[in-house]
Amino acid sequence: MQLSDHRIKNESPESKSGAFFTPNISPPTFSGTISLNHCCFSLSAYHDSLFKEHNVYFPAELDRAFLKRKAEFFAGRYCAKHSLLALDGTIADVHIGPQRCPIWPAHVVGSISHSGNQAIAVTALKENFRGLGIDIQYEVDAKTYTAIKNQILFGNEHEVIFSGSELDIRVLFTIAFSAKESFFKAAFAEVGWYFDFSAVSIKSIDQEGKIIHMCINETLSKKLVVGTEFQAEFRHAHDNKIVTLVRLH
Structure with a gap:
């Protein structure tokens, strides 16, 4: 579907996809010229033939992977x-790149994420964005928060994020x-190397507008x-998940 009308496509697979997919789960929604697809699935219902049934690329390196990784x-x-497909009718496999990043069609930017029994992908035309990033996470538990907080937040980020908020710290x-x-x-894709969490700072979180x-x-x-400012967006998703989206213009 061509997005000439500048509306988003937010979709989830329907029940006809079989027992692997959980039907009737509303996907998180974001506005704008992007195409988002989200699914919930049952790990116990996974079988290798799903790749063939749904015409999804199966890389050789998955042959010996654990079932969870395959699913x-x-x-x-x-x-x-x-x-x-929903973006502009493109039919393409998304292969694994040399640095394990998805390889998108030349005219597209995109991102994939999964957490627990949910997966999500977003794409857009490269003419609209330099890059897209999407992430889905469980709300961290107290033990994980204590263990990793100082690897993620730096300087005054703790104070900026937590002061005056009614939301739980986690x-x-x-x-x-x-x-x-x-x-x-x-x-x-633009940077080409792995950088640390300290490379960017959270300046504020607009909880009402769901903007970071x-x-x-x-x-x-x-x-x-240095000094470039940008925004991320967040949504609360099914089963206590958080989804964030970054669009680089």
């Missing part, structure tokens, strides 16, 4: 395939963590330089 890969690529931390993950995915204001702390590319 997550299938669900993510299924979402990617249907996101592309929810806010998950939003911040996920937003940084989404930025990494959106920027990686962020700033780049170190020059990552010719366009992603």
Whole structure:
């Protein structure tokens, strides 16, 4: 479907996809010229023949992978395939790149994420965005928060994120963590190397508008330089999940 009317496509697979997919789960929604596809699935219902049944690319390196890895890969690529189809009718396999990043058609930017029994993919035309990043996460538990908080947040980010908020600390931390993950995915194709969470800072979180204001702390590319400000968006999803999206213009 061509997005000439500038409306988003937010889709989930229907029940005809069989027992692997959980029907009637509303996907998170974002506005704009993007195509998003989301699914919930049952790990116990996974079987290798799903790849053939749904015409999804099965890489040789998955042959010896654990069942969980196969199910997550299938669900993510299924979402990617249907996101592309809804975007502009593109029919394409999304292969694995040399740095394990998805290889999108030349005219498209996109991102894939999965967490637990959910997967999500988003695509857009390259003429509209330089990069897209999407991430889905469980709300972190208290033990995980304590273990990793100082690896994710730096300087005054703790104070910025947590002061004056009615949301649980763990929810806010998950939003911040996920937003940084989404930025990494959106920027990686342009940057070309792995950078730390300290490369970007959370400046504020607009809980009503579901917007995260962020700033780049170190020059990552010719366009992603120190002081560059950008936004991430967040949504609450099914089963206590947080979804964040970064669009680089």
